[in-house]
Amino acid sequence: MNSHHSTPARWTRRFAALAGAALLPTVVACAPPGSGNTATVPTDPGPVSIDLGTDPIELTLYDGAGLKKIDEALIAAFTERHPNVTITPRYDPDDVQAVNAPRVLASENPPDIARIIALPAAVANRQLTELDPWADAYGWNALPPGQMAMYRVDANGVRGTGPQYTMASGFTVTGFYYNKELADRIGMAEPPATVAEFEQTLASAKAAGLVPIMAGNKSSQVTFLVQMMLNTALGPEAVDDWVFNAPGATLDTPAGVDAAAVVADWAAKGYLPADTNGTDATAAAGRFAAGEALFYVSGNWDAATLQAKMGENVGFTLPPVPAGSPVAAMSDPVSNFAIPSGSDDKNAAAAFLDFLRSDAGRQVVVDAGFAPSGTGPVPATAPGSLGAEIQAAFDELVAADGQVQFVQNATNGMSGTWLPQVQMLVAGRTTPDEMMAAVQSAYEQDLLR
Numbered sequence: 001m002n003s004h005h006s007t008p009a010r011w012t013r014r015f016a017a018l019a020g021a022a023l024l025p026t027v028v029a030c031a032p033p034g035s036g037n038t039a040t041v042p043t044d045p046g047p048v049s050i051d052l053g054t055d056p057i058e059l060t061l062y063d064g065a066g067l068k069k070i071d072e073a074l075i076a077a078f079t080e081r082h083p084n085v086t087i088t089p090r091y092d093p094d095d096v097q098a099v100n101a102p103r104v105l106a107s108e109n110p111p112d113i114a115r116i117i118a119l120p121a122a123v124a125n126r127q128l129t130e131l132d133p134w135a136d137a138y139g140w141n142a143l144p145p146g147q148m149a150m151y152r153v154d155a156n157g158v159r160g161t162g163p164q165y166t167m168a169s170g171f172t173v174t175g176f177y178y179n180k181e182l183a184d185r186i187g188m189a190e191p192p193a194t195v196a197e198f199e200q201t202l203a204s205a206k207a208a209g210l211v212p213i214m215a216g217n218k219s220s221q222v223t224f225l226v227q228m229m230l231n232t233a234l235g236p237e238a239v240d241d242w243v244f245n246a247p248g249a250t251l252d253t254p255a256g257v258d259a260a261a262v263v264a265d266w267a268a269k270g271y272l273p274a275d276t277n278g279t280d281a282t283a284a285a286g287r288f289a290a291g292e293a294l295f296y297v298s299g300n301w302d303a304a305t306l307q308a309k310m311g312e313n314v315g316f317t318l319p320p321v322p323a324g325s326p327v328a329a330m331s332d333p334v335s336n337f338a339i340p341s342g343s344d345d346k347n348a349a350a351a352f353l354d355f356l357r358s359d360a361g362r363q364v365v366v367d368a369g370f371a372p373s374g375t376g377p378v379p380a381t382a383p384g385s386l387g388a389e390i391q392a393a394f395d396e397l398v399a400a401d402g403q404v405q406f407v408q409n410a411t412n413g414m415s416g417t418w419l420p421q422v423q424m425l426v427a428g429r430t431t432p433d434e435m436m437a438a439v440q441s442a443y444e445q446d447l448l449r
């Protein structure tokens with residue numbers, strides 16, 4: 001790996017140049033073939049129809065147990081619209097659902113709708129139905145390109161291109177929560193929108209005796225900070241290419257090292273809690289809610305808890321970007337639903353997938369605390385609530401086509417690679433150059449490159 005030497009001053013110069021730079025076209029991504037049983041059922045969708053008629057239809061849905069509440073709400077709303085359809089859910093524990101999924105999909109009686117995590121493997125094993133015929137029938141091709149890239153993979157395991165196989169029930173979205181009382185104390189009238197403004201605010205918070213950014217790095221939350229800087233330094237397309245395993249994709253570039261150097265500089269200046277490496281995400285959220293820090297780096301999965309503890313004293317903002325650049329943030333599907341090849345009624349299953357982007361389906365997802373699939377008016381939320389702020393932020397993100405996949409999901413081993421690297425980074429036991437080289441080396445080993 002090449003070694004790149006970086007300084008905060010060099011980063012500032014590079015970020016200024018990047019602010020006006022055009023993003024490179026997306027490179028086609030190539031993922032390794034998956035494992036598991038090979039399904040013998042063909043992926044031919046058969047006759048396509050969007051009319052479900054009136055005869056009784058029975059479907060099964062397969063997901064992780066942690067999503068039982070949102071799935072049941074979606075099922076209830078869908079079957080109210082289609083009373084002749086019955087959907088019976090089946091759940092596996094969250095920590096084994098991805099492991100069990102290949103066997104479930106290849107079984108003699110597979111579900112009709114299933115959450116897919118290892119998408120290239122399921123496609124390579126011919127376990128999923130191509131959705132392009134329904135995409136044409138329902139108009140899914142009008143969805144934002146950033147969302148569609150999450151749903152596509154070709155027969156060779158190339159993600160981001162090829163036929164559509166999935167549709168998200170909803171999305172997570174990441175950014176910064178902030179304490180409004182502490183913001184007033186240091187004169188922060190509005191959340192900082194640019195990186196320069198953000199760094200000025202961090203310095204003001206530190207000078208006032210506050211922890212500028214709460215992060216539970218025992219749970220790798222500093223990786224969020226690194227990726228936020230990578231998203232703007234390299235561009236969403238380049239980061240997604242890396243997560244999608246594009247040939248030649250790398251984060252170990254001068255710009256990538258400079259992005260990591262920003263976070264290392266924040267740690268060196270005391271902008272993170274001194275015990276961040278010993279604090280997990282749950283404890284970090286609790287300490288932020290108790291008023292210990294100005295910002296907390298996390299996602300919409302923490303919104304309900306923080307709203308309950310902090311009331312009107314908490315706000316949410318998307319990550320800062322260089323002046324003049326479009327917003328970008330990590331945003332993954334909640335459940336990436338597909339139609340298994342052996343589904344008994346693919347038309348009815350496709351109707352459920354289409355329902356996910358309907359006004360009623362989007363409202364269910366928002367009520368559950370997530371961001372909605374598809375496009376359209378922001379679903380109803382309590383005016384002035386934290387949920388309303390998050391939905392408005394997500395609407396801005398979708399409009400900018402700025403949804404980016406999480407770097408921890410690039411390979412099966414990436415979560416285990418990023419955690420020790422970001423812990424060493426904030427402890428000063430590795431350099432940005434060394435960290436990015438180590439991450440890239442592990443990535444290529446995982447992909448057998």
